[in-house]
Amino acid sequence: MSSHLDARAPLVVDTHELTRSPGSVRALTRTVPAPADLHVELIGVPEGADVCLDLTLEAVVEGVLVTGTIDAPLEGECARCLDPVHENGHFTITELYNYPGRDAGDDEFFLDGELLDLEPVLRAAVVLDMPFTPLCRPDCAGLCPVCGARLNDEPEHVHAEPADPRWSRLGELGVEEDSGQPGDDPV
Ligand SMILES: [Zn+2]
Ligand SMILES: [Zn+2]
Known part of the structure; x- marks a missing residue:
């Protein structure tokens, strides 16, 4: 060689x-x-x-x-x-x-x-x-599985009432936020 x-x-x-x-x-x-x-x-x-x-x-x-x-x-x-x-x-x-x-x-x-x-x-x-599961801090609380709220910012976060109906409806319909696709708007 x-x-x-x-x-x-x-x-x-x-x-x-x-x-x-x-x-x-x-x-x-x-x-x-x-x-x-x-x-x-x-x-x-x-x-x-x-x-x-x-x-x-x-x-x-x-x-x-x-x-x-x-x-x-x-x-x-x-x-x-x-x-x-x-x-x-x-x-x-x-x-x-x-x-x-x-x-x-x-x-x-x-x-x-x-x-x-x-x-x-x-x-x-x-x-x-390399860390396989990197964390922003060891005790990162992650996101609320129901509404996506940041649990680090809201440690007391709970859902006493059912989650905001807009969220569950979006989930049911599989609707995504309007992403503003080019071509949809008239020139
Ligand atoms: Zn984190
Ligand atoms: Zn929540």
């Missing part, structure tokens, strides 16, 4: 200084722009946002062991009330990059010459650890 990684790419690391001597260690602190599509359904890292890598590269017999932490801003929406959610994501990685030509499994990572590509490892660590 010939070398095809670009040593100048933000998530490509040159391990030359480790000189394949087991035990040699190098710290890697780097801020990189988030690659695209770093998200799950309701939350993700905005493309281009600052992703802070604080890693240690250690030469081991099999290759280079990469350990450390990744910090990245997360933007999404609350799974209960749909309010915007902003969080600081904190992720850890531990990954072995095998030396080229080693007999390792297909799902293992390999060095490309002296270069290694952090992107797939970053992607796996972040996507797997």
Whole structure:
């Protein structure tokens, strides 16, 4: 396999200084722009946002062991009330990059010459650890299932009377709010 990684790419690391001597260690602190599509359904890292890598590269017999932490801003929406959610994501990685030509499994990572590509490892660590149910606050009360009121704003909210008949009628008829379709209005 010939070398095809670009040593100048933000998530490509040159391990030359480790000189394949087991035990040699190098710290890697780097801020990189988030690659695209770093998200799950309701939350993700905005493309281009600052992703802070604080890693240690250690030469081991099999290759280079990469350990450390990744910090990245997360933007999404609350799974209960749909309010915007902003969080600081904190992720850890531990990954072995095998030396080229080693007999390792297909799902293992390999060095490309002296270069290694952090992107797939970053992607796996972040996507797997992203909150599956992001919440605007841990005790978010969500929306009233009857009328859609925001229960965070109205903790005492109850329906003593049947819900506003306009709502139930809309529900029965399946009528949606007039969305002002273009073409309906005479010019
Ligand atoms: Zn919420
Ligand atoms: Zn209600």
